[in-house]
Amino acid sequence: MSRVYQPSDYVVEKSRVPSFDKYKEMHKKSLEDPEAFWSEIANEFHWQTPPQPGNFLSYNFDINKGDIFIKWMEGAVTNVCFNLLDRNVRNGHGDKIAYYWEGNHPDDYSRVTYKKLMDQVCQFANALRDSGVGKGDRVSIYMPMILETIVCMLACARIGAIHSVVFAGFSSDSLAERMADCKAKVLVTSDGAWRGQKLLILKNICDEALEKAKSLHDHSVQMCIVVSHLNRVTPCGKLPDDIKTLYKWDDDRDVWWHDLVEGQSTICPPEWMDAEDPLFMLYTSGSTGKPKGVLHTTAGYLVYATTTFRYVFDYRDKDIFWCTADVGWITGHTYVVYAPLANAATSVIFEGTPFYPENDRYWSLVDKYKVSQFYTAPTAIRSLTKFGDHYVKMHNLKSLRVLGSVGEPINPEAWLWYYNLIGGGRCSIADTFWQTETGGHVLTSLPGATPMKPGAAGFPFFGVEPNLLDENGKLIEGPGEGYLVFSRPWPGIMRTLFGDHGRYEKVYFSKFPGYYCTGDGARRDEDGFLWVTGRIDDMLNVSGHLMSTAEVEGVLTEEPRVSEAAVVSKPHPIKGESLYCFVILNEGAKFDDNLVACLKKLVRQRIGAFAAPDVIQYAPGLPKTRSGKIMRRILRKVALGDKDIGDTSTLADPGVVDELFKNRP
Numbered sequence: 001m002s003r004v005y006q007p008s009d010y011v012v013e014k015s016r017v018p019s020f021d022k023y024k025e026m027h028k029k030s031l032e033d034p035e036a037f038w039s040e041i042a043n044e045f046h047w048q049t050p051p052q053p054g055n056f057l058s059y060n061f062d063i064n065k066g067d068i069f070i071k072w073m074e075g076a077v078t079n080v081c082f083n084l085l086d087r088n089v090r091n092g093h094g095d096k097i098a099y100y101w102e103g104n105h106p107d108d109y110s111r112v113t114y115k116k117l118m119d120q121v122c123q124f125a126n127a128l129r130d131s132g133v134g135k136g137d138r139v140s141i142y143m144p145m146i147l148e149t150i151v152c153m154l155a156c157a158r159i160g161a162i163h164s165v166v167f168a169g170f171s172s173d174s175l176a177e178r179m180a181d182c183k184a185k186v187l188v189t190s191d192g193a194w195r196g197q198k199l200l201i202l203k204n205i206c207d208e209a210l211e212k213a214k215s216l217h218d219h220s221v222q223m224c225i226v227v228s229h230l231n232r233v234t235p236c237g238k239l240p241d242d243i244k245t246l247y248k249w250d251d252d253r254d255v256w257w258h259d260l261v262e263g264q265s266t267i268c269p270p271e272w273m274d275a276e277d278p279l280f281m282l283y284t285s286g287s288t289g290k291p292k293g294v295l296h297t298t299a300g301y302l303v304y305a306t307t308t309f310r311y312v313f314d315y316r317d318k319d320i321f322w323c324t325a326d327v328g329w330i331t332g333h334t335y336v337v338y339a340p341l342a343n344a345a346t347s348v349i350f351e352g353t354p355f356y357p358e359n360d361r362y363w364s365l366v367d368k369y370k371v372s373q374f375y376t377a378p379t380a381i382r383s384l385t386k387f388g389d390h391y392v393k394m395h396n397l398k399s400l401r402v403l404g405s406v407g408e409p410i411n412p413e414a415w416l417w418y419y420n421l422i423g424g425g426r427c428s429i430a431d432t433f434w435q436t437e438t439g440g441h442v443l444t445s446l447p448g449a450t451p452m453k454p455g456a457a458g459f460p461f462f463g464v465e466p467n468l469l470d471e472n473g474k475l476i477e478g479p480g481e482g483y484l485v486f487s488r489p490w491p492g493i494m495r496t497l498f499g500d501h502g503r504y505e506k507v508y509f510s511k512f513p514g515y516y517c518t519g520d521g522a523r524r525d526e527d528g529f530l531w532v533t534g535r536i537d538d539m540l541n542v543s544g545h546l547m548s549t550a551e552v553e554g555v556l557t558e559e560p561r562v563s564e565a566a567v568v569s570k571p572h573p574i575k576g577e578s579l580y581c582f583v584i585l586n587e588g589a590k591f592d593d594n595l596v597a598c599l600k601k602l603v604r605q606r607i608g609a610f611a612a613p614d615v616i617q618y619a620p621g622l623p624k625t626r627s628g629k630i631m632r633r634i635l636r637k638v639a640l641g642d643k644d645i646g647d648t649s650t651l652a653d654p655g656v657v658d659e660l661f662k663n664r665p
């Protein structure tokens with residue numbers, strides 16, 4: 001039994017939801033009368049046409065009853081960017097700081113107020129419009145963590161263009177695939193950026209990706225907009241005298257951001273959008289390999305992002321919020337950009353890494369900006385625990401009140417370190433379970449309201465009704481473990497996969513008709529806490545980055561020496577999971593260091609550095625069922641070196657298992 005931590009008086013005193021009973025009452029209300037519950041928040045926003053009573057929510061979650069659809073506030077008309085900027089400026093927050101930007105180098109920092117941000121967004125939005133970008137067009141964004149990234153996203157929202165941010169750690173292949181899939185009109189990037197002492201020339205990756213999109217996918221992106229970033233920051237390593245020699249320039253396609261916005265007006269009428277018009281799309285890994293373009297829409301996402309931020313971080317007017325996630329992931333979309341701005345919050349946005357120039361960078365920034373809510377990932381926490389407590393103790397962290405965790409289950413050891421050392425035993429930890437698809441937190445503890453257990457995601461957010469199902473779709477009531485599903489939509493849930501509604505229905509709604517299936521397993525304990533146990537489909541979570549085994553296997557078999565590959569996850573002390581790959585070779589091919597190096601390089605090239613396999617093992621054969629399905633359960637045991645493999649009676653060739661154990665590197 002794990003210990004229950006009650007929220008401290010320090011947190012409860014300030015909390016919007018100051019008791020567990022109050023949480024339960026609000027949660028009940030949110031399910032019984034969604035319209036009343038969500039209208040209260042929706043009413044804070046500016047609507048050209050307000051949500052119509054009685055037409056607040058319509059949906060079908062049951063594939064047997066017809067097409068899946070989800071509509072919140074249909075008929076209402078608004079603009080998300082207008083609500084994030086103009087509305088706040090009109091409400092007297094114009095001079096309030098929207099972001100403190102902290103560069104990779106500690107000497108580089110700046111700040112932007114709501115009014116300034118609005119001006120910049122309007123100018124860039126006008127520039128996009130002048131370049132022929134309009135409602136419904138897709139804009140790909142491949143950027144470091146700089147203010148222009150946010151400006152660009154909001155400018156898209158202002159003119160109704162759909163942004164598709166691709167994390168700038170993805171390879172040119174991945175970027176090409178994503179630009180081609182959504183047929184992006186424009187790509188926005190920067191010349192480069194520093195990550196610690198490493199120089200990344202993003203423009204080169206973009207050039208390659210633009211070429212690949214053209215030749216492989218027959219899709220031409222019309223324009224590449226480039227932020228000149230390198231010459232305004234302190235170099236953190238060696239740099240040539242002329243930065244421009246680092247990359248090429250195509251006069252017909254490439255244009256500097258500063259040239260494009262020069263002379264643009266700071267007034268830009270927003271495109272008024274229907275509640276269910278697309279806001280943005282974001283690719284996430286799919287278990288069949290091809291990435292899925294998760295699509296979020298306007299009104300529901302806005303309302304849900306706003307609400308989760310307000311309650312889960314218990315954000316107050318003078319608080320300083322910091323989410324360390326990159327804007328390339330959903331956490332960055334919702335909790336670096338949309339939700340903080342919707343709440344007129346002040347946030348920190350950080351370009352660098354926790355380890356540069358020293359391993360105390362995070363803690364020094366919490367101290368520097370007096371951060372009150374700090375939101376990061378278990379993998380970051382684990383990578384920082386190993387440096388010892390003195391890096392933490394050098395800094396004053398008393399400003400903290402709420403600590404967030406996201407991306408994977410947090411192990412109790414990391415939780416306790418976070419709670420005791422970073423939070424001084426005073427702060428609440430919100431272990432937030434959610435997905436690209438859910439738009440915002442769906443399971444979490446609420447500061448001040450809910451008790452906490454180290455490693456448990458806790459309780460459903462307002463409007464969310466989680467269920468656990470067994471393999472046959474039978475409801476598990478009370479304590480037990482099963483598939484984590486949701487039986488009704490909340491406003492922030494995705495509406496479709498871009499260009500592939502059939503896949504959306506198949507992936508999320510066909511396994512258990514009537515439910516949205518997360519693909520994760522969860523356990524409910526005797527106190528009603530939910531514990532997310534991890535993916536139950538063929539997905540891996542490496543340092544919080546989700547990828548599919550099929551995706552990596554596909555890359556490994558591209559190598560001519562490899563005939564078949566199987567990838568499983570192996571627990572890793574810092575990354576959470578790591579990739580352990582088995583390869584079967586073609587006749588005559590040799591397994592050697594060269595092959596291993598080539599394969600690792602190939603995965604980095606095709607997917608990105610974060611996907612690099614830890615182990616590649618030679619396999620004379622793979623354990624398969626008689627129907628030919630790879631038994632990954634057994635491969636996971638081989639990866640662990642654990643010979644207790646259980647029942648192998650369904651294996652076509654049990655002899656292969658011994659061979660695999662013998663061949664472990």
Ligand code: WTA
Nearest residue numbers: 406407408409431432433434435436532546
């Ligand atoms: C995992 C990230 C346990 C889970 C917001 C989910 C978590 C996947 C948690 C989504 C958590 C995320 N506890 N598991 N607090 N947060 N996950 O789409 O497997 O990048 O399905 O969204 O991460 O990853 P995604």
